Amino acid sequence: MKIKAYIYLSISLLYVTMGLNACKKDLGPIKDNLTVREAVLSGGFMQIPVKIGTPLQINLAVNPGNRSVTEATYTSKHPEIATYSNTGLVTGLTVGKDTITIRSGELHVWYIVNVTK
Incomplete structure (x- = not known):
C-alpha cells in the first residue's frame, strides 16, 4: 500500500512540475x-x-x-x-x-x- 502511494505521489509531483514548466514557456519574455x-x-x-x-x-x-x-x-x-x-x-x-x-x-x-x- 505504501509503495502505491509513493508511486502515485511521485507521478503527481512530476505532472505538476511538468505543467509548471509548460506554463512558464507559454508566458514568453517579460516586455518593457x-x-x-x-x-x-x-x-x-x-x-x-x-x-x-x-x-x-x-x-x-x-x-x-x-x-x-x-x-x-x-x-x-x-x-x-x-x-x-x-x-x-x-x-x-x-x-x-x-x-x-x-x-x-x-x-x-x-x-x-x-x-x-
Missing part, C-alpha cells in the same frame, strides 16, 4: 512597459490627476526596473482641456478628461488626464 509615476488608479483606469492652473511634471519610467525616461512625445486627444510641453509638463486648462498618448522609442502608453478645480 512605459509608465507614468504620478498616475493613480481611479474608476478602473490609470489616471493622471491635474488641477487647473497647477502644472504637473510627468515622470516616466520603464518597467520592470523602474528606469527613468527623459525623452518622450505627448499627443493629446483634447488640447482644449490640458496642454503638454515636450518635457512632460501638464497644465490643466478646464475641468474635464483628456486622453494622452506618450511615446518613447518603440514603447507607448495612454492615460486619462483628469483635470479638476
Whole structure:
C-alpha cells in the first residue's frame, strides 16, 4: 500500500512540475512597459490627476526596473482641456478628461488626464 502511494505521489509531483514548466514557456519574455509615476488608479483606469492652473511634471519610467525616461512625445486627444510641453509638463486648462498618448522609442502608453478645480 505504501509503495502505491509513493508511486502515485511521485507521478503527481512530476505532472505538476511538468505543467509548471509548460506554463512558464507559454508566458514568453517579460516586455518593457512605459509608465507614468504620478498616475493613480481611479474608476478602473490609470489616471493622471491635474488641477487647473497647477502644472504637473510627468515622470516616466520603464518597467520592470523602474528606469527613468527623459525623452518622450505627448499627443493629446483634447488640447482644449490640458496642454503638454515636450518635457512632460501638464497644465490643466478646464475641468474635464483628456486622453494622452506618450511615446518613447518603440514603447507607448495612454492615460486619462483628469483635470479638476
